[in-house]
Every structure is written in C-alpha cells, then in structure tokens.
Amino acid sequence: MKILLATYWSIPHVGGVWTYMVQLKESLESMGHEIDLLGYGEENQIVHIVNENRKVEKEQLMPMIEQSVNQQSFPQIFDNQLVHFTEIQRYVYELAAIYLGLEKYDLIHAQDVISSGCLKRVKPKNTPLVATLHGSVAHEIRHQLTTIHRKSSSDVARAYFDHLEQVGAVSADATIVANNWLKNLLTKEFDTPEEQISVLHYGYDIDSFLKRKDIKSAEIPQTDKKIILFTGRLVENKGVQHLLAALSHLKEVRDDWVCWIAGDGERMAGLRILCGQLGLENDVVFMKKRDDVPYLLSIADVYVLPSLLENQPLSVIEAQLAGLPVIVSDAGGLPEIVEHNVTGMVTPKGDAQAICDSINQLLEDETLRKTLGSNAHKFAMEYWNMEEAVNKVLEIYQQTLK
Amino acid sequence: MKSEIKKHLFELLTKEEVDIDWWDKYLDLLFEFRKEKVEALAEKAAQTNSAAESNEQPVDTAEASPEESSTNVNSKNEVLDELSASFEEMNNKIIESNNKVLEAIKESLPENYSIPNDSTVNFFKTQNQTKTE
Numbered sequence: 001m002k003i004l005l006a007t008y009w010s011i012p013h014v015g016g017v018w019t020y021m022v023q024l025k026e027s028l029e030s031m032g033h034e035i036d037l038l039g040y041g042e043e044n045q046i047v048h049i050v051n052e053n054r055k056v057e058k059e060q061l062m063p064m065i066e067q068s069v070n071q072q073s074f075p076q077i078f079d080n081q082l083v084h085f086t087e088i089q090r091y092v093y094e095l096a097a098i099y100l101g102l103e104k105y106d107l108i109h110a111q112d113v114i115s116s117g118c119l120k121r122v123k124p125k126n127t128p129l130v131a132t133l134h135g136s137v138a139h140e141i142r143h144q145l146t147t148i149h150r151k152s153s154s155d156v157a158r159a160y161f162d163h164l165e166q167v168g169a170v171s172a173d174a175t176i177v178a179n180n181w182l183k184n185l186l187t188k189e190f191d192t193p194e195e196q197i198s199v200l201h202y203g204y205d206i207d208s209f210l211k212r213k214d215i216k217s218a219e220i221p222q223t224d225k226k227i228i229l230f231t232g233r234l235v236e237n238k239g240v241q242h243l244l245a246a247l248s249h250l251k252e253v254r255d256d257w258v259c260w261i262a263g264d265g266e267r268m269a270g271l272r273i274l275c276g277q278l279g280l281e282n283d284v285v286f287m288k289k290r291d292d293v294p295y296l297l298s299i300a301d302v303y304v305l306p307s308l309l310e311n312q313p314l315s316v317i318e319a320q321l322a323g324l325p326v327i328v329s330d331a332g333g334l335p336e337i338v339e340h341n342v343t344g345m346v347t348p349k350g351d352a353q354a355i356c357d358s359i360n361q362l363l364e365d366e367t368l369r370k371t372l373g374s375n376a377h378k379f380a381m382e383y384w385n386m387e388e389a390v391n392k393v394l395e396i397y398q399q400t401l402k
Numbered sequence: 403m404k405s406e407i408k409k410h411l412f413e414l415l416t417k418e419e420v421d422i423d424w425w426d427k428y429l430d431l432l433f434e435f436r437k438e439k440v441e442a443l444a445e446k447a448a449q450t451n452s453a454a455e456s457n458e459q460p461v462d463t464a465e466a467s468p469e470e471s472s473t474n475v476n477s478k479n480e481v482l483d484e485l486s487a488s489f490e491e492m493n494n495k496i497i498e499s500n501n502k503v504l505e506a507i508k509e510s511l512p513e514n515y516s517i518p519n520d521s522t523v524n525f526f527k528t529q530n531q532t533k534t535e
Contacts, residue, residue: 059500060500061507063504064504068517076526099506160525
C-alpha cells in the first residue's frame with residue numbers, strides 16, 4: 001500500500017507525534033508499504049512531503065485564499081488573531097495537499113484533528129482516511145487562551161477550537177486514540193460517536209532504545225547523589241513548576257539527591273528563576289535538550305512527570321523501558337499506563353506535597369524503588385511492543401479499505 | 403553586473419534556493435547604496451568644478467572633469483536600470499511560477515470546495531446567533 005502519514009504540525013519537530021510518525025513509517029516500510037510524511041515546515045511557511053523534499057510555499061497560495069477570505073467579507077475570522085491564523089493555515093494546508101497530490105495514496109492517516117478535517121475536504125472520495133489523535137487540541141488551546149493568547153475575543157477562539165476538535169474527530173472513517181481518557185473526552189465533550197473511536201495504545205521501537213542506553217552524547221555533572229530525572233519539553237502543561245515546588249519541600253527532609261531537567265521550551269527562563277527563588281540552584285541542573293535520553297535514564301534513580309495535561313507520553317514509555325520507577329500525575333491518560341505502587345506512583349496533578357512524599361518514599365526505600373522499576377520494565381517490554389501495535393493499526397486500515 | 407546577477411539567480415540557483423525576501427532586501431540596499439554613491443560622485447564633481455573655476459585652473463582640465471563625472475553618472479544609471487530590469491524579470495518569473503501552481507490547484511479542486519468552508523461559515527453564524535440571543 002502507498003500510505004500518507006499527515007500532520008498539521010510542523011515536521012520534523014521535537015515531540016511525540018513526530019517520533020510516532022517516524023517509527024510507524026519505519027515499521028510499515030519494513031512490511032513492504034510505501035510511506036510519505038506530510039506536514040508544515042520551516043516555521044509554518046511551507047507545506048512539505050518531508051521524505052520527498054517536495055514543498056509548496058504558503059506565500060504562493062495566499063493570493064487564492066486572500067481573494068475569498070478578507071476582512072470585508074468575513075470580519076469574524078479576523079476578530080481573533082489565533083482564529084485568523086489557524087483558519088488561513090488550514091486553507092494553505094488543503095491547497096498544498098491538493099498540489100502535492102493525494103490521488104496516489106491507497107490510504108491517508110492523519111495525526112491530529114486539524115489535518116483530519118482538512119484532508120477530508122480535499123482527498124479523493126474513495127481514499128480511506130484514518131485519524132490518530134495524540135491529544136486534545138481544544139484543551140491545550142483553552143489553557144493558552146488564559147495565558148499567552150489571552151484576548152477579549154478568547155471566548156470565540158475557545159468555541160472555534162472546540163468546533164475544530166469536533167469536526168476533526170468525526171472526519172475520518174476511523175479514529176484511533178491511545179487511551180480511554182481521550183475516548184471519553186471526545187465522546188462526552190465533543191459529540192464523537194463511540195463506534196467511531198478505537199483505543200489502541202502506542203508501540204515503541206524498543207530495540208533501538210535499548211541500543212542507545214550506553215551512548216552518552218554530552219558531558220554530565222559528576223555526582224554521587226541519587227538522580228531524580230525529568231525529560232520533556234519545558235512548557236506549562238508539563239507541570240515542572242510543581243516538581244520544583246516538591247523539591248523545595250524535599251530539601252527540608254533530605255539532601256542526598258540532585259534533579260536533572262533535560263529539555264528545552266518556552267518555560268525554561270521562568271523555571272530557572274523559580275529555581276533560584278526556591279533556593280535550588282545547587283540541587284537542580286537544567287541540561288537543555290539532550291540526544292542521549294536513554295543514557296540519562298539508565299543512570300537515573302527516579303523519573304518524574306508532573307503534567308497538568310497529558311495523553312500517552314513517550315517519555316514515560318522510555319523511563320519504563322529503562323527500568324525506572326516513574327512518578328506521574330493523574331492528568332489525562334497517565335493513570336492508564338502507570339499502576340500506583342506497582343510500576344510507579346500516581347499523584348494528584350499540581351500537588352507538590354504528594355510529589356515530594358512519593359520521591360522521598362522511593363529514595364528512602366531502595367527495595368521499593370528497585371521493585372517498581374523492575375515491574376515497570378517488565379510491563380514496558382510487553383505492553384509497548386511495536387510490532388503488535390502496528391498490526392493493530394493495520395487492522396484498522398484493512399477495515400476502512402473494505 | 404546584470405549578467406552576473408542573472409547567472410546567480412537563474413542559472414546557478416534553483417527556485418527553491420532563491421530566498422526572495424533576502425534578495426528583495428539585498429537589491430534594495432544595493433540600489434540605495436548605488437544611488438548614494440552616484441549622488442556623492444556628482445556632488446564631488448560639482449565641487450571640483452567649482453573649485454577649479456575659482457582657482458582659475460587651465461581650461462582643458464576644467465573642461466575634462468564635468469564630462470568624466472557625467473560619464474560616471476550615466477554609467478551608474480545604466481547599472482541601476484540593468485539591476486531594476488533583472489529584478490523585474492526575476493519577479494515576473496516567480497509570479498509566473500506561482501500562477502502555474504495556482505492553476506494546477508484550481509484544476510484539481512474537488513467539487514463543492516469553498517473558501518471559507520461551509521463548516522466555518524456555519525460556526526460563525528451560530529456564534530452571531532448566540533450573541534444576539
């Protein structure tokens with residue numbers, strides 16, 4: 001089969017969606033399928049098929065869009081900057097997809113609600129469309145509308161992104177989500193029919209991860225203390241601020257630990273300042289983005305992910321594969337992949353004291369730490385099997401092709 | 403000069419490699435720089451001329467300077483014209499190429515395809531209704 005894996009987001013990029021697309025591409029290609037990857041690129045100024053190096057520039061398409069979408073004809077679109085930007089980007093994406101050509105594909109597999117809604121409008125009628133949704137765009141935007149995109153027109157923007165979520169979730173012939181949390185959210189909040197949605201958890205290229213466990217790509221601080229590790233993007237929803245608050249409590253109890261924060265993002269500066277305010281300058285190391293996360297995980301003692309909104313993060317999958325006990329919040333789909341006191345610990349989101357208590361317990365009790373880590377590893381080796389996950393996706397493909 | 407720019411833009415570089423914004427800015431600066439240079443030369447020539455007259459320099463030298471500077475000005479203007487023409491040509495080729503892309507898209511548009519899409523239009527209608535209620 002010739003399959004198009006498509007996302008509205010910019011690719012290649014840092015984050016779970018891109019990793020998922022690449023790993024799925026490799027697996028499907030190893031089975032003899034041909035895969036192309038479509039998405040935005042170059043700071044949203046082009047739409048490209050990454051693996052073919054074919055692209056269309058946004059600027060080339062704007063005359064056609066501006067003819068129809070202008071402030072006089074559709075003033076509502078211009079009322080909110082985020083709505084206007086997204087609406088224009090959607091038409092650019094649609095026209096670019098038409099130009100790059102969708103006829104040659106046997107199946108299109110969208111990776112988010114926006115690309116799903118767009119491709120539904122421009123794909124050949126008989127080409128099946130499958131969508132895997134990696135999170136809730138509407139819920140993520142809701143948070144941004146109270147912070148970086150706060151405007152008097154935020155209410156319209158919120159309704160607009162709710163509308164996009166609803167349209168995108170039902171556009172495909174079949175919609176895949178990774179957990180029951182997202183399924184429930186889509187069915188209850190966005191009117192998606194239950195029969196539309198299949199819950200298939202991710203798979204992960206385990207061999208490739210294990211091979212990279214001994215490869216160090218940059219220097220690390222020397223320490224004989226226990227290592228608490230966070231890996232991921234430094235954005236509001238990852239909740240690192242609550243981890244820092246927890247560490248300031250922990251410092252009052254013990255000092256046999258350091259915390260490494262590996263990742264980059266818009267919250268980096270703010271978190272560094274917070275770190276100073278909490279008196280944690282000598283206890284927390286910001287390592288920026290690292291290419292050797294498997295190595296860092298292999299030498300760490302505890303992994304913490306205190307997210308406020310989360311789907312099925314690859315960082316937890318990697319920590320489990322490395323045999324680390326994970327402390328996660330109860331946000332989104334996290335409780336579905338971490339069993340409390342079996343493979344890790346689950347704390348209420350935003351509860352710094354609970355995070356502190358869990359870390360303290362694991363640092364104090366070596367047997368518990370090792371048992372939870374070992375359980376996590378066993379669970380991960382079986383649960384995140386890539387071949388099995390890809391076969392389930394293929395089953396969905398087959399159903400839509402019938 | 404013209405042939406050099408053409409060589410760079412149309413022969414050595416593919417369309418994908420031409421950063422239009424960069425070239426736009428670059429040529430603007432180049433034009434500005436050239437204009438300033440030409441103005442400075444003309445001013446200098448005028449000053450030299452006036453100084454020569456006041457110093458009662460020999461007639462043959464005094465006559466040579468304005469001609470020379472006039473030739474310089476003409477030659478610089480030619481360069482400016484050539485640059486303008488090159489840029490115009492480049493711009494036209496880009497517009498032509500963009501039009502081809504748009505034509506290709508128009509031919510492949512699905513039936514009932516509209517911008518903005520019906521779903522968005524309906525969404526805003528319901529928003530307006532909610533506001534008026």
